[in-house]
Amino acid sequence: MSETLKLAAGSLLVGIAVLGLKVLAWWMTGSVALLSDALESTVNLATAFAALVAIRVAARPADSTHNFGHHKAEYFSAVLEGVMIIVAALFIMREAYEGFLAPRALDAPVEGLLVNLVATAVNAGWAWMLVRRGTALKSPALVADGKHLWTDVLTSAGVAIGVLLALVTGWWILDPLMAAMVAVNILWSGSRVVKASLSGLMDESVPEETLQKIRDIIASEADGAVEAHDLKTRHAGRATFVEFHLVVPAEMTVFDAHEICDRVEAAVARAVPNTRVTIHVEPEHKSKHTGIIVLD
Ligand code: ZN
Ligand code: ZN
Numbered sequence: 001m002s003e004t005l006k007l008a009a010g011s012l013l014v015g016i017a018v019l020g021l022k023v024l025a026w027w028m029t030g031s032v033a034l035l036s037d038a039l040e041s042t043v044n045l046a047t048a049f050a051a052l053v054a055i056r057v058a059a060r061p062a063d064s065t066h067n068f069g070h071h072k073a074e075y076f077s078a079v080l081e082g083v084m085i086i087v088a089a090l091f092i093m094r095e096a097y098e099g100f101l102a103p104r105a106l107d108a109p110v111e112g113l114l115v116n117l118v119a120t121a122v123n124a125g126w127a128w129m130l131v132r133r134g135t136a137l138k139s140p141a142l143v144a145d146g147k148h149l150w151t152d153v154l155t156s157a158g159v160a161i162g163v164l165l166a167l168v169t170g171w172w173i174l175d176p177l178m179a180a181m182v183a184v185n186i187l188w189s190g191s192r193v194v195k196a197s198l199s200g201l202m203d204e205s206v207p208e209e210t211l212q213k214i215r216d217i218i219a220s221e222a223d224g225a226v227e228a229h230d231l232k233t234r235h236a237g238r239a240t241f242v243e244f245h246l247v248v249p250a251e252m253t254v255f256d257a258h259e260i261c262d263r264v265e266a267a268v269a270r271a272v273p274n275t276r277v278t279i280h281v282e283p284e285h286k287s288k289h290t291g292i293i294v295l296d
Contacts, residue, residue: 002055003133003137004055004137004139004142005052005055005056007129007130007133007134007142008048008051008052008055009052010126011044011047011048011051011052011126011130011145012045012048012049012052014048014122014123014126015041015044015045015048016045017119017122018041018044018119018122018123019038019041019042019045021115021116021118021119021122022034022037022038022041022115022116022119023035023038024115025037025038025112025113025115025116025119026038026112028107028108028111028112028115029106029107029108029109029111029112029113029163030104030106030107031106031109031112031163031175032092032095032096032099032175032176032178032179033159033162033163033174033175033176033178033179033182034112034116034159034163035092035095035179036092036095036096036159036178036179036182036183036186037116037155037156037159037160037182039088039089039091039092039186040152040155040156040182040185040186041119041123041152042084042085042088043085043152043186043189043190043193044123044148044149044152045081046078046081046082046084046085046193047081047145047148047193048145049077049081050074050077050078050081051145053073053074053076053077054073054074054237057070057073057074058070058071058072058073058074058237058238068236068239068241068276069236069239071236071237071238071239072200072201072236072237073237074197074200074237075197075198075200075201075236075237076197076201078193078194078196078197079193079194079197079198079201081193082190082191082193082194082197083190083194085186085189085190085193086186086187086190086191086194088186088190089183089184089186089187089190090183090187092179092180092182092183092186093180093183095176095179096176096177096179096180096183097176097180098176099175099176099179100173100176100177100180103172103173103175103176104172105170105172106163106166106167106172106175109163109166109167110167112163113160113163113164113167116156116159116160116163117160119156120153120156120157120160123149123152123153123156124150124153126146126149127146127147127149127150127152127153128146129146130142130143130145130146130149131143131146131147131150132146134146155182155185158178159178159182162174162175162177162178163175163178166178200235200236200237203234203236204234204235205232205233205234205235206233206234206235206240206272210233210240210272211231211233213271213272214231214233214242214268214271214272215231217264217267217268217271218231218244218264218268220267221260221263221264221267222246222260222263222264223260224248224252224256224260225246225247225248225257225260226247226248226249226284226287227246227247227287228244228245228246228247229244229245229247229287230243230244230245230280231243231244232244238273238274239274239275239276240272240274240275240276241275241276241278242268242272242275242276242277242278243277243278243279243280244279244280245279245280245281245282245286246260246261246264246279246280246281246282247282247283247284247286247287248260248281248282248283248284249283249284250283250284250285257281261279261281264277264279265277265279
């Protein structure tokens with residue numbers, strides 16, 4: 001098992017443990033704010049699950065029934081989880097609304113807060129671990145996961161302070177108020193998860209700077225060709241797919257045209273990792289002279 005996989009599985013286990021502790025804290029106190037904090041952990045569970053799917057399923061090589069690979073498995077799980085997160089946020093909002101109409105004192109607030117504190121400490125420790133190992137392993141995904149977990153630790157701290165304040169002042173309305181704020185935050189992050197995954201499922205093209213890089217490479221590596229046009233890109237998970245038409249002199253041999261293609265493919269693959277390039281070769285009279293990459 002690779003260390004990346006171990007860390008991804010670890011995130012899932014830590015996420016489940018933290019969720020369990022936070023649900024316990026809610027159950028002990030009846031605090032809507034602590035419930036919202038617990039449900040926020042589902043966001044981390046979702047991310048951890050998607051990361052695990054990405055490593056296990058999405059990284060599987062292409063096979064006879066999935067000729068282009070399995071990259072989209074990652075998006076599929078993320079959309080599913082994102083929708084669950086949004087449902088969780090709506091659930092909290094309903095609970096907060098009820099609490100708002102009829103604020104009530106919490107049961108065992110001190111004990112509940114202590115359990116919640118343990119869960120937050122576990123999260124903080126794991127976040128620190130992810131950032132440290134992610135940096136060492138040069139994995140931007142792990143570092144991003146760790147940093148995201150840090151923001152959750154901050155939210156949890158905010159929630160705990162809110163509940164503590166409610167306890168000290170007796171303003172129990174602070175509890176549903178805090179929960180509503182967390183719910184809005186969850187809604188926002190959940191919709192971002194869904195949006196990012198949907199654009200991947202919709203075959204979004206590569207970012208403009210990557211596209212420009214690909215254009216420049218074609219222009220500089222395709223010596224001997226006349227022009228390139230109909231450049232199309234899409235990305236799926238870690239994979240990028242590039243295709244375009246390459247116009248060559250009509251009398252050029254297949255051998256020479258293929259030579260150019262191999263050269264361009266290799267250069268693009270060097271510049272943009274995990275790229276598959278497909279080139280359609282055409283004779284000169286197919287020139288478009290519009291939307292083309294001009295070659296000298
Ligand atoms: Zn063409
Ligand atoms: Zn070939």
